[in-house]
Amino acid sequence: MIRKTTIRLPAAGSLTLLFLWSALAVGQMTTRDLSGSVTDRQHEPLRGAVVQVQNGATMGVVSYITNRDGKYSFKRLDGETDYLLWVNFRGQKSKVRKLSQFDNDRPKTVDFVLDLH
Numbered sequence: 001m002i003r004k005t006t007i008r009l010p011a012a013g014s015l016t017l018l019f020l021w022s023a024l025a026v027g028q029m030t031t032r033d034l035s036g037s038v039t040d041r042q043h044e045p046l047r048g049a050v051v052q053v054q055n056g057a058t059m060g061v062v063s064y065i066t067n068r069d070g071k072y073s074f075k076r077l078d079g080e081t082d083y084l085l086w087v088n089f090r091g092q093k094s095k096v097r098k099l100s101q102f103d104n105d106r107p108k109t110v111d112f113v114l115d116l117h
């Protein structure tokens with residue numbers, strides 16, 4: 001949201017200031033949580049699958065190993081950054097998914113279904 005304010009100054013006439021009321025303007029970093037599950041085609045949870053998330057700005061990768069229910073969770077990801085996500089399980093890699101900074105779902109849930117041969 002943009003708020004336009006006019007201030008009258010005696011010596012300088014009028015001065016128009018634009019105030020940007022956003023997370024960046026007030027110095028607050030927005031964060032989001034990401035969670036989901038990893039299952040096979042028969043909907044069985046895959047314990048020990050490695051979910052990886054790559055930060056689009058830094059290219060850094062963080063990993064999470066799913067629990068016995070096939071669940072994973074990443075907390076406090078930068079809300080102003082795009083991410084790539086994928087799963088590795090027993091030598092197989094899932095398709096890469098994208099989490100956009102413009103995605104309004106917060107917290108975000110991304111489930112993976114792997115076709116195990």
